[in-house]
Each structure stands twice: as C-alpha cells, then as structure tokens.
Ligand SMILES: Cc1ncc(C[n+]2csc(CCOP(=O)(O)OP(=O)(O)O)c2C)c(N)n1
C-alpha cells in the first residue's frame with residue numbers, strides 16, 4: 061500500500077483506498093477530508109468512529125484518531141465518546157446496512173437524545189463488503205444475491221425516520237457532487253446536536269441500477285426559498301416520490317443536546333474530572349448507617 | 350447469644366421490602382449484626398413477597414431456614430411458611446382475615462399472636478398502605494427493640510413526602526406497638542434492645558457496595574439497561590450520579606450499553622456496565638470488541654436462573670462458564686466473584702485497576718443473592734480500606750510528547766501496550782476491531798496476526814505472575830473435609846462452619862480467572878476429602894477446576910431451584926461425609 065499526499069488535505073490522507081475504481085466512496089472520502097480541513101481540524105483534535113462495511117474500511121484511508129467499531133454499533137460508540145469528552149467533535153462513518161439495518165435501533169435513540177455527533181451514511185442501497193445483498197434502502201423489487209426474485213420490502217426512509225425520531229439536523233448529499241457534499245458535512249459537524257447526512261453513493265460493482273446516471277436524472281438541490289426549519293415542509297420533502305430526490309439540508313432545528321442537559325459536566329468534561337471525591341464517598345457511606 | 354430470625358410476608362405492593370429494610374436498620378442501629386434476604390416473584394402486584402431478617406450479636410453470614418417470628422400481612426404468608434417456625438416461635442396474624450381451618454393447622458408449640466390490622470386501620474381511618482407500619486410497630490414491641498429508632502427511620506424515609514405522611518406512618522406503627530404492649534406485654538422470648546455501645550455499621554446490599562466501589566474507583570460512566578438483579582445498581586448510581594460527577598445512562602438496549610461504555614472508555618473515562626444473563630448475551634459481541642481493541646471495561650454480571658427469562662427474581666450461579674467463554678475469538682479476560690459485601694466493594698475497586706492495567710474486560714460475577722440481600726457491614730472496614738487508583742499504561746500528554754512514532758498496539762514484554770486516548774497530541778492512533786498491526790492499521794498478514802494474538806495472550810501470563818490470587822482458605826487447616834465454592838455461597842458455608850467448627854474448612858474462589866495451574870494443582874492435591882458447593886446444576890467451578898488442573902471433585906452439593914443454599918443443607922451434606 062502507498063500513502064497519498066494530497067496537499068490540500070495534508071494530514072488526513074491515509075493509505076490509498078482499496079475500493080473498486082469508480083466507487084462512490086471516493087467522493088465521500090474527498091469531501092470529508094476537505095470539510096475537516098475547512099473546519100481547521102487536525103487528525104488529533106476530533107474522533108472518528110467507523111462502522112463495518114466498504115464504507116467503514118475508510119479507517120485505513122483517513123488519518124484521524126479513530127475507533128473501528130463492530131458492524132452496526134458505531135453510533136453507540138460515538139455517543140459514549142461524546143459523553144466522556146463532549147468537547148471533542150465526534151463523527152461516525154457508516155454504511156446503510158450498518159446504520160439502518162444492523163444498528164437501526166441506535167439511530168432512532170441517538171436522534172431522540174440529540175447526542176451531538178455527526179453520522180455520515182454511505183447509502184449505496186446494497187451491502188458492498190459482503191458482495192452484494194440488499195440494504196434496507198434498496199428499492200422495492202431490487203434483485204440481489206439474497207433476494208434473487210426481488211426484494212419484497214419497501215425501502216426504509218432515512219430522512220423521514222431521522223426527522224420523526226428527533227434528529228435536529230438532517231441532510232442529503234450525493235457523492236457525485238463533492239463540493240455540495242463538503243458544505244453539508246461542514247454544516248452537520250458545526251450543528252450542535254444529532255446530525256445525519258445521508259449520502260447517495262453509487263456502488264459500481266453490486267448495484268448497476270442506482271448508478272451515477274440514475275441519480276443525476278433524479279436529484280435536485282433545494283433552493284434558497286426552501287425553509288429547512290419547518291418540520292412539515294421537511295416531512296413533505298422526505299416523502300416525495302423517488303422520481304425526484306432532494307439534496308441539501310432538509311431539516312434543521314435547535315434543541316439542547318444530551319450532554320448540555322447533564323449538570324455534572326457543565327463546567328468540565330468527564331475526562332477533565334476523573335478523580336473520585338473522597339469526601340462525598342464518606343457521606344454516601346453515612347447514608348447507609 | 351442472641352440469634353433471631355424474623356420473616357415478614359405479604360402481597361406484593363404492600364411495602365414488604367421496606368418493612369424488611371426498616372427492621373434490619375433498626376437492628377443494625379441498635380448494634381446487632383444483620384443479614385436479610387428478600388424473595389419475590391416477577392410481579393408488581395398480587396404476588397407473594399417475603400423477607401427474612403436474621404439478627405444476632407455475633408457476625409452472621411447468611412439466612413437460616415428456621416424462623417422465630419413470622420409476621421403475616423396476609424393469609425398466604427401463613428399458608429406458605431407456617432412449617433418454617435421454630436418450636437417456641439411466634440406467628441403474628443390478623444385473625445379476622447384468616448381462615449380458621451388454616452389457623453387450626455398451626456403447630457401446638459408455636460404462639461399465635463392475633464393482630465387485628467384491618468380493625469386498627471378502620472378505627473383510625475388509616476389507608477391500607479399503612480398496614481406494614483402497624484406490623485413493624487408490633488414487631489418492634491415483641492422484640493423489645495427501640496421504638497425511637499423506628500420513629501427516626503420513618504422520619505428519614507419519608508422526609509421528602511412531608512410531615513403529614515411522616516406523622517401518619519409513625520402513628521400507624523405506634524398503634525401496632527401499643528396493641529402488643531397492651532395484649533402481649535411479655536413479647537417474644539428473645540429480645541434485641543439497643544446496645545449501649547453500638548458499632549457504626551452500614552446496612553447495605555451488594556449492588557450498593559458495588560456502586561460505592563465504582564464511585565470510589567473514579568468510574569465516571571455507568572451504562573445499563575434494567576434487569577434484575579442489577580437494576581438496583583442502576584437506580585443507586587443514577588440517584589447519586591450528579592452528586593459524584595458520574596454520568597449514568599439507561600441506553601436503548603444492552604448492545605448499546607456496552608458499546609457506549611467502550612466508546613467512553615476509549616475516550617479515557619473509567620466505565621462500567623451492569624446486567625444479567627439475558628442482557629449479557631446481547632453484549633457478547635462487544636466483549637470481543639473490547640478484547641481486540643484492548644479497551645478497558647468493567648462488567649457487572651448479576652446472575653439469576655436461566656435459560657432465557659428463567660426465574661427473573663430468584664438466584665443462581667449458572668453463568669460462570671458462559672462468561673468465561675463469552676466473546677468470539679481468543680483474548681484475555683479477568684473474572685472476579687465477590688463472596689460478601691466487603692469483597693463487593695474491594696473487588697470493584699480492583700476490577701477497575703485490573704481493567705486499566707490489562708486493557709481488557711474484567712467481570713464482577715454477582716447474583717440475586719449477593720446483590721439484593723442486605724447485610725450489616727462495619728463502616729470502618731470499608732471507609733478505612735486503603736487503595737490507590739492505577740490506570741496502568743495510560744499515557745499522559747507529557748509522556749506522549751517524548752514518544753516518536755507512537756504505536757497503540759506496540760509489542761511489549763508483558764503484552765500490554767502504552768495507551769493513548771483520542772484528542773491527545775502526538776497520539777494519532779486507531780483502536781481497531783479488525784486484526785491490526787502495531788500502529789493499529791488493519792492487517793491480514795499471517796505474521797502480524799500471530800504477533801498480535803501472542804501479545805494479547807501474554808497479558809494472561811502477566812496477570813498470572815503478578816496479579817492472580819489463589820483461592821482463600823477459611824477455617825481449620827487440618828480439617829478432614831474441604832468445601833470448595835465461589836462467589837456468594839461463601840456466606841452460607843461460613844455460617845454452617847460455625848456449627849461444625851473444626852470439622853471442615855472452605856476453599857473459596859473470588860479470583861476465578863485466569864487460574865494459576867501449578868499452585869492450584871498443588872493445593873487441590875493436598876486436600877483429604879472435598880465437597881463442591883455451587884448454586885447451579887452442573888458444578889461449573891468444578892468443571893473449570895478440572896479443566897485447569899485435571900483434578901475432579903468427587904462430592905457435590907448443587908442446588909438450582911432458584912433459592913440460595915441454606916447452612917442447614919450444607920450441614921446435612923457435611924454430616925454424610927464425615
Ligand atoms: C454482526 C455482524 N453481522 C454481519 C457481518 C458481516 N458484514 C460485514 S459488512 C456487512 C454489510 C455491509 O453493508 P453496509 O453496511 O451497507 O456497508 P457497505 O459495505 O455497503 O459500505 C455485513 C453484513 C458483520 N461484520 N457483523
């Protein structure tokens with residue numbers, strides 16, 4: 061493996077990716093590095109939690125303090141990191157199978173809790189790493205190795221799900237439009253609270269249906285006039301037919317974050333207050349006498 | 350010597366547990382040693398709840414089968430427990446509300462003490478929930494205990510609910526007390542008056558002891574999903590979290606629980622999770638993640654009878670081998686099993702040090718018996734316990750600044766690598782769930798793989814040479830028979846030993862894994878005769894011992910009906926072998 065040294069993203073580039081040539085993950089990778097650079101991050105002043113999948117394999121391609129999790133469990137790891145050190149920005153990089161299938165429960169609850177983490181979902185509508193089975197976002201009827209006669213279920217709607225479960229920032233991007241995606245990732249990270257960025261990511265090897273061309277035909281960018289603070293607007297957008305796919309910040313609102321609501325860490329983070337208070341312990345013992 | 354066992358029973362929802370707690374506290378504050386064990390079904394209302402409180406002027410290690418005073422808050426209690434009364438014992442019951450045919454079956458040598466709860470409530474316009482206060486007042490009188498202590502306790506207990514509620518509760522107990530004074534002024538023939546000099550003791554459960562231990566260890570993140578018998582640990586820490594600066598999270602499921610804790614631990618904060626068998630089953634994949642990422646974590650595994658939902662509120666030691674083998678793949682694990690309240694505190698402190706030192710999962714094996722039972726414990730034995738917090742090879746920023754080319758999974762002689770946390774300078778690293786090289790990057794190379802497996806396994810060898818503890822002997826070294834047991838069954842065995850002094854000794858394991866093979870084999874080979882005592886059906890410690898040493902334990906006392914082993918049952922078995 062050889063290391064790439066892209067001047068613009070110096071510091072974040074790890075090994076050269078082993079993704080298939082043309083894979084949408086390249087675009088997300090580039091957008092992430094640019095966003096981190098624009099945010100003046102260094103590889104050591106934030107934390108990245110990777111899921112398991114082709115998406116999660118970015119762990120070796122992106123230089124940053126990171127935790128490569130179990131399949132489906134990156135979100136709870138990220139929540140734990142944030143609670144331990146809420147001054148550290150925390151980003152989770154996950155697959156659609158990872159986040160909407162195996163770990164679906166965690167997504168709902170992290171949204172409800174408004175945990176201040178940013179979740180970037182590589183939505184390729186398939187399981188890439190396990191060689192092409194349907195993901196929860198696969199379109200109805202999609203034929204894949206595990207559903208040779210076409211998938212019976214309708215696709216999960218990540219945007220509607222996140223909005224209705226209490227996410228305070230929900231955006232949708234396309235790996236074929238890196239510049240636009242950079243903006244969404246930056247906004248997501250800057251947003252205080254739970255942010256989800258669902259990124260359409262063509263899998264050129266196992267999903268010939270939802271290709272770059274397929275997306276380009278359907279996507280459109282939300283205009284200046286779109287009011288992302290209105291939940292009804294946002295829900296209506298999230299329910300638009302698959303023939304027209306909106307990109308941009310679909311919903312954004314303000315609600316106090318999980319760690320903001322914890323009086324024990326208003327002054328210092330848990331990490332900054334590790335020593336036990338022996339005086340209090342003596343008092344606690346007295347309570348049992 | 351005073352040794353009184355009181356049993357209080359009634360319908361779930363009528364404050365039986367609170368009554369037990371208050372009675373135990375009265376005795377503790379009066380200077381006695383107390384042991385309490387509650388039994389209740391997995392129901393909120395309508396089931397049968399019962400609590401056993403044993404009170405003595407000598408140290409007591411467990412409950413006993415025979416009861417001195419049985420307080421029946423309903424008819425059911427009498428039906429179920431009348432045969433447990435000692436000769437000369439007493440039964441307190443509301444005659445008006447009890448079928449005559451049952452009362453007639455009470456043995457002749459037992460005193461029946463009618464207490465018209467219903468009438469008293471009615472006459473004084475008291476609500477039904479005050480029933481237990483009347484019983485408590487009556488009991489205090491019969492045992493010659495100090496009513497003032499009861500009044501103080503009620504005031505403390507209801508302080509938050511206001512003066513009105515407090516005084517109503519006190520009045521209700523006064524009615525019970527006065528009724529007995531009037532009708533049975535002699536009371537019971539064993540009494541527990543307040544001692545002149547009462548040693549300061551805590552009346553506490555294993556859950557609370559583990560909680561105190563975690564707080565003292567500087568654990569700042571506790572994550573759990575409610576599950577008996579570990580829920581009380583969650584409740585205790587949640588109640589104290591703000592005060593002690595700990596974040597306590599009730600997460601969406603046990604998979605989230607342990608993964609959140611691993612995230613927090615990776616970020617540098619001491620973290621603990623608590624659960625029971627079913628919840629732990631969900632955590633197992635992440636135990637393996639802790640193993641390969643070398644992330645410290647303390648897991649409180651409160652056992653109860655399985656499989657599946659089993660008998661949720663009862664006790665068993667059925668998960669030892671499950672925990673030992675939990676997590677796919679091969680990686681080191683440390684298992685501790687406290688035998689009593691003091692060990693619950695001390696081993697919790699130890700668990701955090703070991704987790705940090707070995708950067709691997711450490712288990713505290715408890716069970717319903719240990720975690721939900723109350724015991725009086727000398728406060729000084731806990732508060733004067735000297736310990737220090739050892740975070741092992743966790744690097745400071747200063748140390749990191751001196752390192753060039755930091756490697757998270759550096760090969761070392763002891764298998765333990767210096768640990769950095771995210772956000773530090775000069776520490777760029779990844780904790781990797783995949784097999785990795787020294788620098789943390791994913792690898793599938795044969796050589797790198799083997800080197801990392803060997804490195805992780807080496808931690809077991811390091812533990813065995815520097816931290817492993819042999820099982821502890823209790824009792825006469827020359828005894829003809831040695832009982833072998835682990836965890837919570839220590840108490841009933843020590844209690845049995847009181848009666849059979851010199852006849853047997855106990856080899857008790859609270860450091861369960863890893864086991865030092867050579868020394869353990871020597872010890873076992875030197876024993877004359879052995880009896881394995883476990884609260885499960887397959888003798889799991891016995892299996893583990895023979896796996897390590899090749900030595901089998903011939904005689905076995907195994908109990909797996911959801912109830913703890915009683916000292917009387919141990920004596921019976923011992924008598925057969927002597
Ligand atoms: C508990 C568990 N189940 C199954 C797997 C196997 N597995 C690895 S990645 C994956 C799916 C990957 O799909 P997705 O999350 O969409 O990521 P992608 O590869 O498409 O980026 C599966 C099923 C696993 N690693 N762990």
Ligand code: SF4
Nearest residue numbers: 080083114188263264
């Ligand atoms: S399989 Fe699909 S998702 Fe995975 S690297 Fe190849 S193109 Fe990308």
Ligand SMILES: [Mg+2]
Nearest residue numbers: 155156157186
């Ligand atoms: Mg996918």
